[in-house]
Amino acid sequence: MLSRVTGLCTLILGLLCFWAANGLTSTGQPVMNRIIILATTTSTQDSGLLDLLVPLFQIKTSYVVKTIAVGTGQALAMGRRGDADVLLVHAPEEEKTFMAAGHGIKRQPFMYNDFVLVGPTSDPAKMAKAKSAAEALRQIAASKTLFLSRGDNSGTHILEKQLWMRAGIQPAERWHQQSGQGMGQTLIIASEKSAYTLTDRATYLKLKRRIELTILLEGDPELLNTYSLLQVNPLKSSKINSAGAQAFVDFMLAPETLDLIRTFGLEQYGQPLFHLLKK
């Protein structure tokens, strides 16, 4: 005989399944040509900028944006395969190669912030006095203090590799380790391990109160972090939503949006997280 409790449980399970199956129809996709796939770097998502801008764009234009936050390397690869319509990335050299190979139709650098070298307050490598990023890295290498690298071919990782090259150093595995994760996670690990790392300022500010790392070097022109919008070449595949990509770029570069970007984070951190490039 069914007891009341088990009967209730069976009923609840049955209702749940009914409700879930009912959802099958509502999980359908919006009309295809209203979908835009935006491949972007993790910093624009982790900083919260896209959470502010994308909903505004969707309301304004009734497009549906699928934001895929990956490293710049992966975002460019998605563009190369035609798996994304528009890219928001930050690795100028790689972007130029991407454009030269005909993968994109338009590249527009529009905002920047900067990278900073962070590390434990005690600064065991005494690199805070260094005059350039390259010098600072040489000092870290000389002291063999742990340096945590993203190691994921992201924009930050690409810049880091360029900096090591400029410093004339081949980092050794003993003190140069790879987290293989996004910027936020990498900062958390670096903090736990009292390691140095290279980070964009926006993600660092966002995490500052959670980690024990201080900015030890900033202001080197080499550490400029430029973000660009790239539209993927529609000739790559008939599925590319070229009109949608254009609409998104137009929205991002509209004066009202730029105003929002310019002041983003000002209230919370006392300084803006992104600056606009002068035209």
Added chain:
Amino acid sequence: MDLLWQGIKEAIRLLLGGDPEVFAIVLLSLRVSLIATATSLILGVPTGMALALSRFGGRRFLISLVNVGMGIPPVVVGLMVAILLWRSGPLGFLGIMYSPLAIIIAQTLIAFPIVTGLTLAAVQQLNPKVRLQILALGASRWQMLWILAREARLSILAAAMAGFGGVISEVGASMMVGGNILGQTRVLTTATVLETSKGNFDVALALSTILFALAYTITLALTVVQQREKAP
């Protein structure tokens, strides 16, 4: 420890406060994983029974595939589904990448070997004489299968729980084929990863607490149904 307490308080606040964003994430997680579990049961129980009862060449090889599939990392399934569903992939024309449907497909593939393997083991464990007896009593082939499934129902419920537990808690496949898009494909596990990388550990902990409570409630309901069956 402070953080843990904060997380639990945050979880209660998010749930009782009726935060619409969190509520939508919870509903989506539940919906996607229930559909995936149900689909894997529909496909996996017959497959498991067929493998248990039939004899044919390559049967052992198939069973070994099912058994290894029970432990396949979700992120591997995610990558395979992604390669198929990307626009540049063979099924790209469907346009279902980065949608809840893509997550359902991946999760079904994750739960399918679990359900199949456990069903297979359960049916094989039944006394072979039962099968003969049922046939001797004049049951048709389908009637026999039905009775065997009923005999193995405790284990099949366990398979459902294992399958559901496997998919509601996986993050790799959901991240890869869903894309963690707010309002569309953000589920509890991917939201937890994102909040952690944002440094919002309290929110991440709150989401984990909700996930645990959810998984526990469903499993408890299934357990009650399963244990009722034990009574003589």
